[in-house]
């Protein structure tokens with residue numbers, strides 16, 4: 211189901227008018243459809259039913275408490291990457307025994323926090339991290355359950371910033387090194403070898419790289435399963451790509467499942483998935499108001515009140531977001547850039563594109579903004595971050611208030627106070 215559709219020439223989120231929300235809560239404004247999130251989750255459950263995976267929503271994609279709670283209520287687990295995300299997960303009522311913890315730079319404090327909360331396992335990125343988890347577990351008198359992240363060196367054919375399973379990436383250990391790391395970790399005190407972790411990248415539109423990655427780790431998995439009774443989990447990460455550009459097709463859960471399920475069944479381990487983008491990306495839009503339309507001899511610029519601080523993906527990795535007018539009757543097009551108010555030439559949501567010919571005061575929506583949108587937002591140029599609204603059918607809830615000017619300076623201390 212498409213969560214954002216026109217009804218009577220007006221864009222709706224489920225059954226709620228986007229224009230009305232913008233009027234009530236101001237712009238820029240993130241709007242999410244809870245129905246779409248639930249649908250995406252259900253589709254993945256159905257496609258993967260044969261292996262009955264634990265689906266751990268990747269909190270980094272959208273870490274709003276209400277979004278996390280939506281997946282927790284569906285019975286899902288969570289994939290976290292920091293102490294902050296663990297805090298959010300617990301606040302949202304997550305069951306720690308369904309939380310997996312990734313990331314190359316876990317600090318002692320973060321590891322101890324996760325050990326005390328008794329999470330399912332750490333996905334471990336280096337030998338040093340395994341040693342640190344062991345030391346922390348000894349100190350706390352508990353056990354650190356670990357799954358080494360194996361870097362299978364496959365090309366997921368995605369943007370280089372979101373490719374994580376190639377040998378030049380900082381993530382995980384190559385197969386030879388992982389083999390040794392497992393052997394060493396088995397002798398570390400208070401460590402339990404729980405399984406293996408893979409995550410080859412994000413926004414992957416073909417199932418082939420997932421299959422290739424699984425084939426590469428198959429032998430090591432079978433070997434470890436034979437050696438360690440506790441080796442029960444194979445966490446294959448996230449990465450399922452979504453539709454951003456009109457001419458692209460998302461990687462359908464059925465196509466993903468058709469490739470990975472046979473390989474997973476053969477391994478006979480408990481499967482963990484960490485989808486982020488595919489759960490929430492197309493559940494969200496960023497709505498903004500046009501401020502000015504200006505020309506120079508070379509180009510037209512549509513200046514809106516959302517900037518790269520609100521949605522950084524286009525500036526960060528030339529990401530494409532489809533831009534539509536909230537009023538469907540704007541059918542005319544202009545060619546140019548959709549830019550924000552930030553003092554950077556990289557501050558655009560769309561560049562050199564055909565855009566709706568919107569006028570000052572009119573609204574545009576950047577589609578597919580539900581993942582890595584608000585979570586990457588900043589207050590650069592001292593711009594308060596937008597509000598977030600969750601729509602569920604005909605109801606709309608504010609799930610985070612618009613930041614105020616006071617909010618953005620609340621941790622700062624003026625010189626008069628410290629001198």
Ligand SMILES: Cc1ncc(COP(=O)(O)O)c(C=O)c1O
Pocket residue numbers: 268270271289312313409411412413447448449450484485486487488581
């Ligand atoms: C370890 C890990 N798991 C899961 C994800 C989620 O990926 P996606 O949003 O592409 O599904 C990421 C994203 O960077 C990740 O690093």
